[in-house]
Amino acid sequence: MAEPTLGTGEVIVDVVAAPVLSYADEVFSGARNYPLDLPVIPGCGAIGRVRALGPDATRLKVGDWVFCDPTVRSRDDALMPDITLQGWSARGDGGLKLQHHFRDGPFAERIRVPTENAIPIGNIDAAQAPHWCAIGILLIPYGGLLALDLKAGETLLVSGATGNFGSATIATALAMGARCVIAPGRNEAVLADLRRRFGERLVPVRLTGDPAMDGETMKRAAPGPIDAVIDFLPPSVGADVARTAIMTVRPYGRVVLMGGVGMLGGGDLGLPYPWIMRNLVTIRGQWMYDRTAVPKMVGLVRSGLLDLRHFATTEFAVDRVNEAVEQAAADAGPFRLTVVRP
The missing domain is CATH 3.40.50.720 (NAD(P)-binding Rossmann-like Domain)
Known part of the structure; x- marks a missing residue:
């Protein structure tokens, strides 16, 4: 795939770790019948570092650690926004239309997300990124x-x-x-x-x-x-x-x-x-969560009230993603997390 190009209202993030959901095999086999307009880079959420910013970003800086929220909402209807899960699924015809633009997910070295979907998590060590993927769950x-x-x-x-x-x-x-x-x-x-x-x-x-x-x-x-x-x-x-x-x-x-x-x-x-x-x-x-939930969740983790170490992580390089999908399905129990690391 070509490098993602930056547009207004967007951020490009270097992906450090991305979770592989336990039912990913059911999505890719078609068993869950998720609407995915192919070809697509799949995945659902990621932890990474800001690589490039659009002119509408006033707080983010290059190098910031962020959670890439996969829940992308349309910006032209505040009352009933259409929703797509970037790289994963969509809700209704409006969600599919939105997916045409924000189509590619995080099973890659870089991802382009809406500015509001790159949410700061504070400084972490790169080795902690797989555990921080747990906030997506x-x-x-x-x-x-x-x-x-x-x-x-x-x-x-x-x-x-x-x-x-x-x-x-x-x-x-x-x-x-x-x-x-x-x-x-x-x-x-x-x-x-x-x-x-x-x-x-x-x-x-x-x-x-x-x-x-x-x-x-x-x-x-x-x-x-x-x-x-x-x-x-x-x-x-x-x-x-x-x-x-x-x-x-x-x-x-x-x-x-x-x-x-x-x-x-x-x-x-x-x-x-x-x-x-x-x-x-x-x-x-209830489907997914409100945007304000993400910084609140980060606060629960940072305060020590919610311990990400409950999650046992298994890591795969991104070129072994098919093995990661098999592992995620086989190890689908509580507090188990499979991640890919580009």
Whole structure:
């Protein structure tokens, strides 16, 4: 590929490390049916250093360490901006149009991003860049927790807690001051590891597959009423599992949906209208995160509240990216991170 050329409102970044998402193989095989207009340099987010700036940058400097936020928004509709994930996916026709320009992702030596998507993280050692890639994973549940308006002292239930995003949700919620996180799942080894990492504020619950029994078990495990539920279940899980977790929330509680339930077909959530209405439950969907989430996430890391060392990283040179994709799929457990380093 040719060198990226700088335009107004853009920044060119030297990529130092880029994460390989655990489901990258499903995107490239077409199993997830993500819209990608080929040819494209793929990838989703990166850590790097500013190489060149456009005239609209007033704070960034050449050499600054930045997180390249893949969530690119159109600039001509503040109310309903179209969104593309640079090098990864797009939402709707407007997102595809946006993808035509900001098409190439970070599996390369350099990347061109909108100015607002090169977000400073402060000085780091180059050897730390792979661990800083973890904020690309953590930001997604952080966006959900901000949408949930999670407050310090509240009890949160994470549906899909033993997955990559679910476990990242646990770490982020505890860093935000959650009193307790309820972590339901079937993988006893992962549940035990979560308890070891986070102590008594993490309450594991082993699911049996019986909705009535599981719902009551989750409620009893909590130290009090469950204030909020966030769902990160993958597409392979049925809607009944998500419904059981959602209906553990207390009256006046909040629910955010961020997972993949229903993307491969199957039944709908089927939540009872009277239960939602009479209990004044708020349910909302959330995709990705607001721009302001990134500097807040950096603040959580810099303050020591959120420890990136939870993540075990495996590194590959960029010319071994196919091996990296295989590794990411095989090592898809909680706090596992595969990165490419151009």
